[in-house]
Amino acid sequence: MPTIEPIMISAINHYLYCPRRCALVHLEQIWDENIYTMRGRDVHENVDVESSHALEGVRYEMALPLWSERLNLVGKADMVEFHGEIPYPVEYKSGRHKKFQNDYLQLCAQAVCLEEMLNVKVGKGALYWHGSRERKEVIFTDALRVQLEEVVSAVHELAAKRLLPPPVNDKRCVNCSLVESCLPAAIARKSRIRSFQKALFAVDRSSEGG
Numbered sequence: 001m002p003t004i005e006p007i008m009i010s011a012i013n014h015y016l017y018c019p020r021r022c023a024l025v026h027l028e029q030i031w032d033e034n035i036y037t038m039r040g041r042d043v044h045e046n047v048d049v050e051s052s053h054a055l056e057g058v059r060y061e062m063a064l065p066l067w068s069e070r071l072n073l074v075g076k077a078d079m080v081e082f083h084g085e086i087p088y089p090v091e092y093k094s095g096r097h098k099k100f101q102n103d104y105l106q107l108c109a110q111a112v113c114l115e116e117m118l119n120v121k122v123g124k125g126a127l128y129w130h131g132s133r134e135r136k137e138v139i140f141t142d143a144l145r146v147q148l149e150e151v152v153s154a155v156h157e158l159a160a161k162r163l164l165p166p167p168v169n170d171k172r173c174v175n176c177s178l179v180e181s182c183l184p185a186a187i188a189r190k191s192r193i194r195s196f197q198k199a200l201f202a203v204d205r206s207s208e209g210g
Helices: 009-017 019-026 035-047 101-118 142-161 184-208
Strands: 051-055 058-068 073-083 086-093 124-129 134-139
Touching: 009 019, 009 073, 009 101, 009 142, 019 142, 058 101, 073 101, 086 101, 101 124, 101 134, 101 142
Parallel strands: 086 124
Antiparallel strands: 051 058, 058 073, 073 086, 124 134
C-alpha cells in the first residue's frame, strides 16, 4: 500500500459516499455535526464502550478493536458475536433500512480484519438499522471482497497524495454535515466561471488569426 499510516475502516464508508468528504474528515480533520450525525452518535453510545458478555452460548464483544496489516486498516467493530470460535460482526446504523454499498463494504472490512486477526474464515455478518429495528445478514462474497480491496487502495492513494477531490455538488450534499465546510455549490460555480473564461479566451485567441 502507498501509505505508511493505517487508514480507519470508517474512511471506506466516507469514501464511497463522497471522496471529498473522506478527505475532509480523515486528512483535514474537519468534522461538523447535523441531525443525522447526532442520531448516529446516539445509536452508537451503547456499543462504543469495550465490554464482553455471553448469552445462550453466544459471546458478545462490544467496541472490539480491529486491524489488518495486509490492508493497513484499523478501527472498531460495534459488536462481534462469537458463535463458538467464528466471529460474526454486526454494524449499527441510525435511520431506516437502506441499501448503500458503503455500509456493506465497511462491514466486509471488519470481517477481513477479524479473519487476519483470528486466522478464521468469516463468511457473514449483519447490519442493524436502529430507526426501523431491522437486521439484515450480509454474505461476504468474492465480488464484495474484490470491491473492498479496490476501494481500500483508492483511499490509501488519496491519503498518500494528500488529495482533496472536487465537490460532487449533488443530492448527497443536502444531508451532509460538512456542507458548510465543503461549500460544494460555491466551488462548483467558480469552476464553471473558470471554464467559461477559458472558452472565451480560446475564442478570442482564435479570432486573432483571422
